[in-house]
Amino acid sequence: MKNDYRIPTIKFSKVYPLYVEKAERKNRTREEVDQVICWLTGYTKAGLQRQIEKESDFQTFFAEAPAIHPNSSLIKGVVCGVRVEEIEDPLVRNARYLDKLIDELAKGKALEKIMR
Template structure:
């Protein structure tokens, strides 16, 4: 995909407020957004804050993630017209998985179901 490079260099700290805004419009909280992100990546709360503060790009954000949750392979569905389970590039798949989890949160899905 031609957008793969752009996605890798996109700053997580610039996208994070968009995740928050999307969730908060649907009466979800920052804590819930952070919990979903920490579940997927294995970051502690302070580790997540450090990534935001140092303005890591997505490539660094996922490369430094303590542990991508093994159940992330169970994340399926369509994000931006692309089936998550069909994405071969690991970085793009991780970004799209995160997008999908935030979408599910914003749609009112229970945290227990989001964090499979």
Template sequence: MHKHRIFAIKFASVYPLYVQKAERKNRTKKEVDQIICWLTGYDQAGLQRQIGQENDIETFFAQAPAMHPNSSLIRGVVCGIRVEDIEDPLMRKIRYLDKLIDELAKGKAMEKILRQ
């Protein structure tokens, strides 16, 4: 099976881009971290450890303690593709995170982003 090249990108290289996107829209790094921790089950120390270890995105998600049970409620379009229609489980998780960061940058309330 073909492995998408995004799986090999270091999470530590993508993370600052998420933070920059949020900060450009007057949101915070803390909010980005909250979203990532909510989705993946990492605590703050675990997230920082993953960034420090420079694991690739595939490893980052493989080692995630637990995807949030409400992550299946994430719907919408990222990069022209509906996230709920993505077949590959890893790619779907990546796009879930992209979608949540997009919602943060668009000014959505945290309660709605975190599907509470």
């Protein structure tokens, strides 16, 4: 898994606008992106905004997440050529779960199905 070693230090605030852009290109909304992120991490909208404002890296973002959703293990599929369910490092797996959820949102999947 090339570049996975960099994930902990990448600033969430730099990736978040890319998630929103990807979703908006496919006629989805920032609110839907936020819903998906909050579902996965347990953040409130205000808590998510605080993480963005303080420019947390992914390591901090996931370490401070109130609660990773218990159904996150139901997220399956390939992101960046790797099956997310086979990733052993919890931080990298959570980051890839988030990537997968944003991909599903951008592909038009219903929120009810994304938030298993």
